[in-house]
Amino acid sequence: MIDLVGKRHIWYLISAIAIIPGLISLVVFGVNQGIDFTGGTSWELEMTQRESVTTEEVRAILDENGYPESVVQISEGNTVLIRMKELSEGSEAKASIENAFRQQFGEFEELQIETVGPTVGREIRNRAIIAVGLASLGVLAYIAYAFRKTQAPLRYGTCAILAMLHDIIFVLGLFSILGWVADVEIDALFVTAILTIMGFSVHDTIVVFDRIRENLESHAAPTFEETVNYSVGQTMVRSLNTSVTVVLTLLALYLFGGESTRWFVFALLVGVIAGTYSSIFNASQLLVSWENGEIARFFRLGSGSKPRTKTAS
Amino acid sequence: MRSRSNLVLLGIVLVTLVTTWISLPTDFLDIAGFKEDNDIYIHEGLDLQGGLQVILEARPPDGQSIGSDELNGTRDTIERRVSGLGVSEPLIQTRGSNQIVVELPGIDDPDAAISLLQETALLEIIDTQGTPLNVGTRVNTSLGPAFLPTATATPTAMGEVTAEAEGTPTTEGTPAAGETATPEGSPTAPAAPTVDGPTYEVVVSGADIKDAYPTRDQFGGIVVGFELEGDAADRFFQYTSTHIGQPMSIVVDKIVINTATINSAISNQGIINGLSAQQVSDLSLQLKSGALEVPLEVVQSRTVGPTLGQDSIDKSIVAGIVGLSLVAIMMILYYRLPGLLSIVALLIYTSVVFALFKLIPVTLTLAGIAGFILSIGMAVDANVLIFSRLKDEIRTGRPIRNAIEAGFDHAWPSIRDSNIATMITCVILYWFGRYTGASIIQGFALTLFIGVVVSMFTAIIVTRTLLRVLLNIRPITDQWWLGVEHTRDTSAGVAD
Numbered sequence: 043m044i045d046l047v048g049k050r051h052i053w054y055l056i057s058a059i060a061i062i063p064g065l066i067s068l069v070v071f072g073v074n075q076g077i078d079f080t081g082g083t084s085w086e087l088e089m090t091q092r093e094s095v096t097t098e099e100v101r102a103i104l105d106e107n108g109y110p111e112s113v114v115q116i117s118e119g120n121t122v123l124i125r126m127k128e129l130s131e132g133s134e135a136k137a138s139i140e141n142a143f144r145q146q147f148g149e150f151e152e153l154q155i156e157t158v159g160p161t162v163g164r165e166i167r168n169r170a171i172i173a174v175g176l177a178s179l180g181v182l183a184y185i186a187y188a189f190r191k192t193q194a195p196l197r198y199g200t201c202a203i204l205a206m207l208h209d210i211i212f213v214l215g216l217f218s219i220l221g222w223v224a225d226v227e228i229d230a231l232f233v234t235a236i237l238t239i240m241g242f243s244v245h246d247t248i249v250v251f252d253r254i255r256e257n258l259e260s261h262a263a264p265t266f267e268e269t270v271n272y273s274v275g276q277t278m279v280r281s282l283n284t285s286v287t288v289v290l291t292l293l294a295l296y297l298f299g300g301e302s303t304r305w306f307v308f309a310l311l312v313g314v315i316a317g318t319y320s321s322i323f324n325a326s327q328l329l330v331s332w333e334n335g336e337i338a339r340f341f342r343l344g345s346g347s348k349p350r351t352k353t354a355s
Numbered sequence: 356m357r358s359r360s361n362l363v364l365l366g367i368v369l370v371t372l373v374t375t376w377i378s379l380p381t382d383f384l385d386i387a388g389f390k391e392d393n394d395i396y397i398h399e400g401l402d403l404q405g406g407l408q409v410i411l412e413a414r415p416p417d418g419q420s421i422g423s424d425e426l427n428g429t430r431d432t433i434e435r436r437v438s439g440l441g442v443s444e445p446l447i448q449t450r451g452s453n454q455i456v457v458e459l460p461g462i463d464d465p466d467a468a469i470s471l472l473q474e475t476a477l478l479e480i481i482d483t484q485g486t487p488l489n490v491g492t493r494v495n496t497s498l499g500p501a502f503l504p505t506a507t508a509t510p511t512a513m514g515e516v517t518a519e520a521e522g523t524p525t526t527e528g529t530p531a532a533g534e535t536a537t538p539e540g541s542p543t544a545p546a547a548p549t550v551d552g553p554t555y556e557v558v559v560s561g562a563d564i565k566d567a568y569p570t571r572d573q574f575g576g577i578v579v580g581f582e583l584e585g586d587a588a589d590r591f592f593q594y595t596s597t598h599i600g601q602p603m604s605i606v607v608d609k610i611v612i613n614t615a616t617i618n619s620a621i622s623n624q625g626i627i628n629g630l631s632a633q634q635v636s637d638l639s640l641q642l643k644s645g646a647l648e649v650p651l652e653v654v655q656s657r658t659v660g661p662t663l664g665q666d667s668i669d670k671s672i673v674a675g676i677v678g679l680s681l682v683a684i685m686m687i688l689y690y691r692l693p694g695l696l697s698i699v700a701l702l703i704y705t706s707v708v709f710a711l712f713k714l715i716p717v718t719l720t721l722a723g724i725a726g727f728i729l730s731i732g733m734a735v736d737a738n739v740l741i742f743s744r745l746k747d748e749i750r751t752g753r754p755i756r757n758a759i760e761a762g763f764d765h766a767w768p769s770i771r772d773s774n775i776a777t778m779i780t781c782v783i784l785y786w787f788g789r790y791t792g793a794s795i796i797q798g799f800a801l802t803l804f805i806g807v808v809v810s811m812f813t814a815i816i817v818t819r820t821l822l823r824v825l826l827n828i829r830p831i832t833d834q835w836w837l838g839v840e841h842t843r844d845t846s847a848g849v850a851d
Binding site: 086130131151152154155156157158159161162169172173176177180184185188231233234237238240241242244245246248249253256277279280283284286287288289292293294295298299302303307310 | 410659677722725728
């Protein structure tokens with residue numbers, strides 16, 4: 043039997059290395075919020091009369107019409123995606139931009155336009171945060187219930203949630219980096235992806251925990267640590283196989299699916315891979331660390347090395 | 356045992372046949388028009404078929420608030436207006452305390468639709484006290500003052516009419532002013548400066564109108580014809596019979612659109628002329644469907660062109676087929692016979708889910724399709740769990756039939772627990788989707804939820820029954836078929 047649990051500190055280290063760059067980016071730059079959260083307009087057009095257009099051409103027209111801070115992206119040569127301040131349907135500003143486009147590029151096709159008012163954006167953002175919080179609580183409660191016959195039901199729930207947070211922070215961090223590297227924005231669909239990843243991550247973790255519960259009941263191994271290691275080994279191939287099937291379908295979607303869901307699928311893809319890693323290498327190992335009192339020791343070390351100003355207040 | 360398995364198999368075959376029949380296109384094998392009559396078809400979301408989604412927020416005048424009755428009344432008015440647009444499956448619903456979500460699939464002129472929804476269209480016929488008012492004049496009436504257009508108010512077609520003085524018919528736009536004109540302006544706290552000038556007495560208003568329709572006057576010009584309710588008709592007759600030879604103005608949203616001289620007493624029927632054909636059809640629709648109880652502002656809108664949707668559908672179908680094939684190859688290579696059976700189960704799963712989408716019906720969106728394809732990957736998870744368990748049981752030396760039953764039984768708690776966790780997040784996602792105005796997210800949550808529930812049924816019942824029946828026909832003696840190699844490698848640490 044491979045000793046996975048014994049090497050748990052290595053796995054934690056790998057997780058830390060994967061998470062920390064994104065975490066720094068999150069703290070320093072935050073995330074690039076899309077119009078769903080900030081309000082504004084996202085406008086997609088196809089300049090059907092032209093083989094290709096440049097961002098400069100489009101930007102010049104937007105500049106002239108009072109939208110200088112717009113983000114312009116070109117795909118497939120002549121498809122233009124513009125993210126800009128609010129531009130409402132039927133407004134004079136929209137008509138004049140459209141006229142300028144028509145002069146520059148000829149007749150074009152409006153693929154889609156979405157406008158979100160600023161107050162709505164704030165509301166969506168708040169709801170998103172509440173949704174993630176509620177989902178965590180719901181899952182915690184369910185796991186505590188499902189594992190009520192074990193010695194420490196809440197501990198299983200907490201470890202599953204920690205592993206899940208690992209996945210979410212990893213994906214959020216990655217998108218924070220992508221935000222300033224590749225102008226990738228997070229939107230309501232991204233929140234959907236995050237919630238799905240939460241579900242998948244916990245789903246995967248529960249399978250491992252179920253094995254631990256079963257092996258504890260049948261006294262399959264002499265110590266808790268060995269039981270966990272045994273259980274992780276037993277479920278690892280199934281975790282990998284399930285992930286491979288999900289990754290394969292997501293990959294098909296990423297490569298062949300539509301442009302508008304590409305980043306959504308990418309978030310899912312990354313999240314599923316992180317979720318598989320955390321369910322094998324983090325969640326169960328955390329149970330062992332907790333059981334052995336390592337977590338408490340870690341925190342005591344942490345507070346011991348600092349001056350005791352905190353406790354004085 | 357044997358006969359029970361066969362019975363279950365029969366049930367599975369029946370379910371498969373029925374769901375496949377439902378899943379196939381509506382016109383395929385449509386016996387006696389059953390599918391057609393029962394509206395069994397795929398409901399495509401806005402992002403797939405193109406169209407318009409708007410979220411309107413009620414903006415009552417300062418100092419006033421809006422109750423749920425008013426909001427529902429406004430929704431009904433919008434519903435009536437939309438029904439005049441000829442959109443096949445419009446969705447109009449209230450959201451929260453002051454919003455209305457409108458989805459109009461397949462509409463080709465979103466600008467016109469939005470202005471039609473938004474217009475408050477308060478019609479008043481006023482006593483001008485002998486003064487012939489010019490078309491385009493803003494007037495205060497006894498039902499409320501007119502506000503000057505504020506800097507932020509978007510100019511509408513009415514502005515053009517004003518500019519062109521005596522109302523040369525314009526070819527586009529709707530006959531109403533900026534949103535600052537309120538049907539029930541509160542005199543206590545006007546938000547914008549009001550128009551100077553006298554307050555004219557209202558003889559009849561839009562509320563008195565029983566019916567309105569486009570028609571032609573005696574010169575063949577297109578006009579709005581209207582009929583008045585009983586009381587108002589008496590009032591109107593009273594007024595017109597005593598004011599013959601004097602001017603009378605028709606005002607929509609505080610702007611004079613027509614001034615006519617009263618030639619004879621009018622009782623219950625009248626016409627409004629001087630409008631373009633488009634204006635005539637819009638105004639008659641608005642008059643007929645009634646004035647909005649409260650002005651509305653667009654807080655979110657989304658328009659999807661028709662080509663984008665078709666492109667997305669084509670791409671998603673390719674992605675779905677590729678994804679399904681990849682999963683099939685992997686499952687068969689790794690788990691052999693049970694793998695093959697799980698793919699049969701997966702195909703049945705696909706047909707059941709698709710049939711449910713049509714029957715419930717679930718509005719299919721791009722994200723929903725992604726959720727569905729993702730659920731294909733997740734649907735085999737239950738099978739992966741079971742087959743891994745099955746391999747374990749065989750390795751412990753159990754006889755094959757015994758190992759298969761034990762594999763299913765032991766895998767069940769994991770399947771149940773993990774899927775319930777996914778369902779919990781689906782429910783929360785659905786709730787989140789409700790408040791983001793995006794049917795996109797709700798579609799995703801719903802498809803994933805249905806996928807998880809159905810996959811538990813197909814992965815367990817279908818695969819198990821197929822395996823049992825197969826064993827009854829011809830017992831499997833070679834464990835290779837179940838994915839376990841002949842050479843037992845006990846030194847390999849990881850058991851799968």
